[in-house]
Amino acid sequence: MAKNILILNQTRMGDLVQCTPLIAGLRRKHPDARITLAVNKSFEEFARKIPHLDELVLFDITQYNDRDWGREVIWVTLAKYLKAWLDTLRAKQFDMVVNLSHSFLSAYMIKYLRIPEARGFCCNEEGNRKTEHPWFQYFFTEPMNRAYNTFNLVDIFGRGGDIEPVVHGLRVDHGAEDEEAVADLLKAQGLDKNELVIGIQAGSSIADRRWPASRFAELVDRLIENHNARIILFGVKSEMELAEQIYGSSRYPAKIANLCGKTSITQLIGMLKRCRYLVTNDTGTMHIAAALNVRIVGLFFAHAHPHETGPFSEGDIIFRANIPCAPCSYQVHCSNVVCIDKVQARHVEAMISGHIHTGRWEVPDFMKNLPEMDLLESGFDEEGYLAFKPLIRHPLNIETLFAQAYRRMWRDHLQEVREHPTLDSMKAITRFLEQHFIIDEGNFPLKAVQEKRKELENLIRLVSDGRMVSEKLMSVYRERGFDKPRIQALGERIAGIDNAIRKAGLTHPELNPLCDMFDRRKENFEGEDLLDLAGKTQECYRKFEMEARSLYEIIGFITEFLVGRRMEMGQAEVSSSRMAVPGR
Structure with missing residues (x-):
C-alpha cells in the first residue's frame, strides 16, 4: 500500500476538476498515505479547493515568459529553476506517482524523480517514451x-490509479465562503434567490469549439421571453469581447449579468451554485458546474468529444452534430466548421423549456427526426462507468457497433477481469443498441460488419503467428545460444508480421485500436537481453490475440442477435457457443 503519493497534473483547469475522483479514490484505497498534487501556479486558487490533498506544490514556469534578458540567460535560468523544483520533489521520497500530463517535459520529470511506482506517461533511460499501466496505454491510443x-x-484516470468505478462524481470543496464571496455581486446585479437563473459560458480554450455569439444571444432572448430567466455570462478576461457581443446583441440587457472576466474561482463557484442550468461549450466551467450538481446543457463541436470530456454527472445533456467528420481529429484544423450550424437556439431552448416544466429531458416532436443532430443524456452504467444514451434515434452504423463492442472488451482485458465476455454482458450491449438506435433490414450494416469480422479473423491468425514465432525464437536461443542466421531469420519474420499488423490497422479503422495498443505496449521494451525481449514480444502478441478473439466473439454475438431480432421478434435467445471464434 502506497504511503507517499504524487499526482502530476500540468494541463488545464478542466483536467484538474476531472482528476478529483481519482484523488478521492486514492484516499479511500490508501487512507494513511500522504497525497501531494503538483500543478501549474495559474490554477492555484482552484487546486486549493480539491479535497483529500495533504500538500499542493506549485510549478511556476510562466514567471520567465516576460523577461527582457537574452535567450541564453532565459534557458539557463529556467533550467536552474526546473532542477531546484524537481530536487525539492525528489527529496520528499514519493513511492507512487500518477502523471496525468502528456508532455515530454512531464515524462522527463517522472524519470528524474525516480519514484518506484509510476503510472502514466514517462520515459526510459535513453529518453524514449513509455507508458505505465494498461489504462494509460489505452489513453494514449484513443486520440487516433x-x-x-x-x-x-x-x-480512464480512475482505472489508471487502480480505483474501482464508484459513482461519486467530481469533487470541489464549497461552502459558506462561496456565498459570502458573491454577496456583493448578487446585490449589485439584483438577483433574487427565487428567480430562475441560467448561466452562459460562451468561450472555450479553442475558438473552433465555440457556438457563435449570435446563437447565444438568440438563446438568451428566448429564455428571457419564455421563462423570465435571469442570465449570467461567465468567462475569463480573454473572452470579455465575446460576452460583450452577446450582451450587446440582446434585447433584454437588464436581465443579463455580464460577469465575464470579473470573478475569482471562489466567486465563480458561488455564482454557479445560483444557476439552475449552465449552457456551455466544453470548458472547465462546465466541469465545475458538474461538481456542483448544476444541470448542464453542453455544446460540443469540432474536436470536442462528449465521451472523452463530457460532464461526469447524471442527468445532463450534450448537443453535437451527427455528421461523418465529427468530432474532428486532433491533428486537423477545420476551415469550415459546419457542425456548429446543426444546432440552433430554438433546439436548445426547447430542451431547457421541457426540463423546466417536467424535470426530464424530453425531445419535442420537431426535433425527433433531425438526421444531422445528436442529443445525448449522461448517466452511469451498471458497472459505474459514465455512459451517454442518445435521445434522438439514428440508424445504427458500424462505428457505433464496434465502439460498444470495444467498450466491453477493454473493460474485461485492461483490468484482466476475464478472457471471454459473459453472455449477460453481450446481451446488455444488444439491449442498449435496440433501445437507442434504429435497426431494420434497410439500414443494418450487416455486410460491412461481416467483412470487418473477416478481417479481424485474418488479424487473429496473423497475431497468433507472431506469438508462435516469438516462442520459437526463445526456444532456439535456449537450445543453441546466439545462432545468428536462425535468430535473424526469425527476427525478420516478426518484423514482417508487425508491418502487416500496422497495415491492417491503417486499412481497417475498426481494427486500429487493437493495433495501436500493441504498438504502445512494445514501446515499453527496454534493454538488450534477447531472451527477455523475445519473452516480452510473445506476451504482447498473447494479449493482442486474447483481445482480438474477445472482440470477434462480441461482434459475432451482436450481429447474430440483432439479425435474429430483425427476422423474428421474440426469438432473441442466442447462445455464444454458436459463435465460431478462430482457435476455439
Missing part, C-alpha cells in the same frame, strides 16, 4: 481512434 472510444477521461 476517437470514433471507437466511449470512456470518459475521469474513468
Whole structure:
C-alpha cells in the first residue's frame, strides 16, 4: 500500500476538476498515505479547493515568459529553476506517482524523480517514451481512434490509479465562503434567490469549439421571453469581447449579468451554485458546474468529444452534430466548421423549456427526426462507468457497433477481469443498441460488419503467428545460444508480421485500436537481453490475440442477435457457443 503519493497534473483547469475522483479514490484505497498534487501556479486558487490533498506544490514556469534578458540567460535560468523544483520533489521520497500530463517535459520529470511506482506517461533511460499501466496505454491510443472510444477521461484516470468505478462524481470543496464571496455581486446585479437563473459560458480554450455569439444571444432572448430567466455570462478576461457581443446583441440587457472576466474561482463557484442550468461549450466551467450538481446543457463541436470530456454527472445533456467528420481529429484544423450550424437556439431552448416544466429531458416532436443532430443524456452504467444514451434515434452504423463492442472488451482485458465476455454482458450491449438506435433490414450494416469480422479473423491468425514465432525464437536461443542466421531469420519474420499488423490497422479503422495498443505496449521494451525481449514480444502478441478473439466473439454475438431480432421478434435467445471464434 502506497504511503507517499504524487499526482502530476500540468494541463488545464478542466483536467484538474476531472482528476478529483481519482484523488478521492486514492484516499479511500490508501487512507494513511500522504497525497501531494503538483500543478501549474495559474490554477492555484482552484487546486486549493480539491479535497483529500495533504500538500499542493506549485510549478511556476510562466514567471520567465516576460523577461527582457537574452535567450541564453532565459534557458539557463529556467533550467536552474526546473532542477531546484524537481530536487525539492525528489527529496520528499514519493513511492507512487500518477502523471496525468502528456508532455515530454512531464515524462522527463517522472524519470528524474525516480519514484518506484509510476503510472502514466514517462520515459526510459535513453529518453524514449513509455507508458505505465494498461489504462494509460489505452489513453494514449484513443486520440487516433476517437470514433471507437466511449470512456470518459475521469474513468480512464480512475482505472489508471487502480480505483474501482464508484459513482461519486467530481469533487470541489464549497461552502459558506462561496456565498459570502458573491454577496456583493448578487446585490449589485439584483438577483433574487427565487428567480430562475441560467448561466452562459460562451468561450472555450479553442475558438473552433465555440457556438457563435449570435446563437447565444438568440438563446438568451428566448429564455428571457419564455421563462423570465435571469442570465449570467461567465468567462475569463480573454473572452470579455465575446460576452460583450452577446450582451450587446440582446434585447433584454437588464436581465443579463455580464460577469465575464470579473470573478475569482471562489466567486465563480458561488455564482454557479445560483444557476439552475449552465449552457456551455466544453470548458472547465462546465466541469465545475458538474461538481456542483448544476444541470448542464453542453455544446460540443469540432474536436470536442462528449465521451472523452463530457460532464461526469447524471442527468445532463450534450448537443453535437451527427455528421461523418465529427468530432474532428486532433491533428486537423477545420476551415469550415459546419457542425456548429446543426444546432440552433430554438433546439436548445426547447430542451431547457421541457426540463423546466417536467424535470426530464424530453425531445419535442420537431426535433425527433433531425438526421444531422445528436442529443445525448449522461448517466452511469451498471458497472459505474459514465455512459451517454442518445435521445434522438439514428440508424445504427458500424462505428457505433464496434465502439460498444470495444467498450466491453477493454473493460474485461485492461483490468484482466476475464478472457471471454459473459453472455449477460453481450446481451446488455444488444439491449442498449435496440433501445437507442434504429435497426431494420434497410439500414443494418450487416455486410460491412461481416467483412470487418473477416478481417479481424485474418488479424487473429496473423497475431497468433507472431506469438508462435516469438516462442520459437526463445526456444532456439535456449537450445543453441546466439545462432545468428536462425535468430535473424526469425527476427525478420516478426518484423514482417508487425508491418502487416500496422497495415491492417491503417486499412481497417475498426481494427486500429487493437493495433495501436500493441504498438504502445512494445514501446515499453527496454534493454538488450534477447531472451527477455523475445519473452516480452510473445506476451504482447498473447494479449493482442486474447483481445482480438474477445472482440470477434462480441461482434459475432451482436450481429447474430440483432439479425435474429430483425427476422423474428421474440426469438432473441442466442447462445455464444454458436459463435465460431478462430482457435476455439
